[in-house]
Amino acid sequence: MTTDVVIVGAGPVGLSLAMDLQSRGVQVTMAETRRYAEPPNVKCNHVAARTMERFRTLGVAQKLRNAGLPPDHPNDVAFRTSVTGLELTRIPIPSREHRYTATGGPDTWWPTPEPPHRINQLFLEPILLEHTASLPGVQLLNRTQVTSFEQDASGVTATAIDLDTGHERRIRGRFLVGCDGGSSTVRKAIGAKLEGTPVIQRVQSTYIRAPGLLARIPQPRAWSYYSVNPRRCGTVFAIDGYETWLVHNHLNPSEPEFDSVDRDWSIRQILGVGEDFQYDVISKEDWVGRRLVADRFRDRNVFIAGDAAHLWVPYAGYGMNAGIADALNLSWLLAARLQGWGGERILDAYEAERQPITDQVSRFAMDHAAKMIKARSAVPADIETNAAERERMGREAYELNVQQFCCAGLNFGYFYDRSPIIVRDGETPPEYTMGDFTESTVPGCRAPHFWLPDGRSLYDAFGKGYTLLRFDGTADVVPLASAAAARGMPLTVLELEGVERPAAYRHKLLLCRDDQHVAWRGDEVPSDPAALVQRLCGDA
Structure with a gap:
């Protein structure tokens, strides 16, 4: 074969x-x-x-x-004393029926044709x-x-x-x-x-069917529930929006094995239900957090x-x-x-580009895990009776977690700065965090999104291989197009003069790969366009 x-x-x-x-x-x-x-x-x-x-x-x-949750099911993240308990705070995330039109939330401003999807x-x-x-x-x-x-x-x-x-x-x-x-x-x-850290945390994870749980949860619904109480801290995800749930019981550092604590007891403490509540275990999904x-x-x-x-x-x-x-x-x-x-x-570009980024993302995740472990170890004993403590914990939970659930930086901020097929021009890409980023056309960054006059996304107009964005019709692109044709490099020229676009587009010409990352930019084609093509094709 x-x-x-x-x-x-x-x-x-x-x-x-x-x-x-x-x-x-x-x-x-x-x-x-x-x-x-x-x-x-x-x-x-x-x-x-x-x-x-x-x-x-x-x-x-x-x-x-x-597909996924019902169309009207909120994708919110709710922080509560238990899933059925008192609410501390909530990160609002639109349901899928409102995903394209919602405004005002911490991730509804994102410059993209395709917002995230919880499924x-x-x-x-x-x-x-x-x-x-x-x-x-x-x-x-x-x-x-x-x-x-x-x-x-x-x-x-x-x-x-x-x-x-x-x-x-x-x-x-x-x-x-x-x-x-x-x-x-x-x-x-x-x-x-x-290489890295083999064990950061163990999580006792259980996939359950609990048809009666939804009726016990104070409205409005959420996609994810963080349970915060002095007995057990855990996370529960709505899977089908009706009766199936994934319950993560975050084990403490003093609990080194998956059976360190009673699974049924932990699930009931996280859900906030008594022995009379019925649920079925579909599967055990225990996992180890690593870096x-x-x-x-x-x-x-x-x-x-x-x-x-x-x-x-x-x-x-x-x-x-x-x-x-x-x-x-x-x-x-x-x-x-x-x-x-x-x-x-x-x-060679694959490892040069992806290995540094995955290492960086792994450190973002590890740092966040360390902060979450610390927060879980500091839950006040009286959180269920002390409104002031709930308000404080709610503020801290929101500030800590909005960046992971509305992580614009991880989506749009990363850049490739060690690639052999990206032509750097001396400008440093802007730094980013898990939650925030600055739009940029520095080579290696994702080309900022904007809508074309015909209603398409910029990315919808990209061709296979490379796409040259021409924002000024006076810029002569024939030498570059000819060099690309001679080499056999796919090149689509996209005429964008007068099109409204983000301020980050400061150059007359921008050359993008079809994975939407900027490969080169300038106000005119280089004097040796064949050399640029060779670099982009991995010949140089």
């Missing part, structure tokens, strides 16, 4: 990579150990705005937007799977485990086992990408090592992405989302190489 790219793992990261590669005409074979449509674990609850922007390009954003992986993954499996050029091999692979100068040969029959097969591809999770076989095979990033993301023709490359406490929902960002960064680079216009060095 031969293909262009072998993808090991068909979770959200692998599926996103396959979708994007297919959109570029790349043949993909995916190996997945689970059966087709086997339900995933109850993990990610959030699709970030940056991810939704890319899903918009791939044609699945609206499908996802139509559990139980609903997300089947949509991605069905969409990907229907695409021509994508072959999905379920109940198939890649056990080993060998590399040579022209590609990779993987050995895979059919887990039902024991039959062994060979899959030959130009490249192989491990999207096979935290225990990644591919990562281990290329000798990459996870680990692989020391390398590549060995020649083999790459790793997602949890195979990095693991951290999932604050701000940036576990899966960072993995999808890996996949969509890698996809266009692999396609460029396969299509012949990308030079060998273009593939």
Whole structure:
């Protein structure tokens, strides 16, 4: 069996990579150990705005937007003495029926065509799977485990086992990408090592069915409930908006094992219900919060992405989302190489760009985890009877957590400053935090979004490869277009003279990659446009 790219793992990261590669005409074979449509674990609850922007390009954003919680279910985050107890504060986040039109909230101002979407992986993954499996050029091999692979100068040969029959097969591809999770076989095979902090916190996590809980919760509803009391602190997520819930019991540093505390007792303390309350355990989803990033993301023709490359406490929902960002960064680079216009060095950009960013995001998450652990250890004993203490804790909880649930910085602020295919011009990209950022067109940053006169998003008009934004019609772009054509580099010229745009667009010309990051900018084409094209193609 031969293909262009072998993808090991068909979770959200692998599926996103396959979708994007297919959109570029790349043949993909995916190996997945689970059966087709086997339900995933109850993990990610959030699709970030940056991810939704890319899903918009791939044609699945609206499908996802139509799934998950009921349309009118608030996506708020409520902080209470228990889920059914007294409210301390609330972070308002619009329901999906108001997501595009809501104003006034801490994340409704975001400059994007696709705001974030709260949806559990139980609903997300089947949509991605069905969409990907229907695409021509994508072959999905379920109940198939890649056990080993060998590399040579022209590609990779993987050995895979059919887990039902024991039959062994060979899959030959130009490249192989491990999207096979935290225990990644591919990562281990290329000798990459996870480095960082192996244990930050343990979380006793339980997926439950509790049809009677919603009626006991003081209105209005929320997507997430933080339970804050001196007995147990935990987090509860509404999964279907009716009867299924995910309960995270955050274990204290003095509780080193998952069975350190009674699970049923803890759930009841977090929910604020007595022994008479009935619920069923659907599954146990215990997990360890870590901060680990692989020391390398590549060995020649083999790459790793997602949890195979990095693991951290999932604050701000940036576990899966960072993995999808890996996949969509890698996809266009692999396609460029396969299509012949990308030079060998273009593939060096993947590790140079994604490894520093994932390390940085992991530290944001770890720092936030440390603050949350400290806050949970300082819950006043009288919080349920002392209104002043509830007011104080509410203020502190809001200030600490609004940045993770409305994390504009992690969505739009990160930049690539070590890439071999981005032409820096001496200006330093603006710093960002988890919650805040400054729009910028410094090369390496995400090109700020704006709406075109015809109602499309700027990103809707981007072509494959590179797009040259021309804000001044007097700027001669023919030499650059000619150099790109001679090299075979895809280049779309987008005429934007007179179009209203953010103030960050100060130059007459801006060259963007189709992953929306700025590659070069200037007021005129360089004197040697061929040299610029060589750099962008990974030849220089």
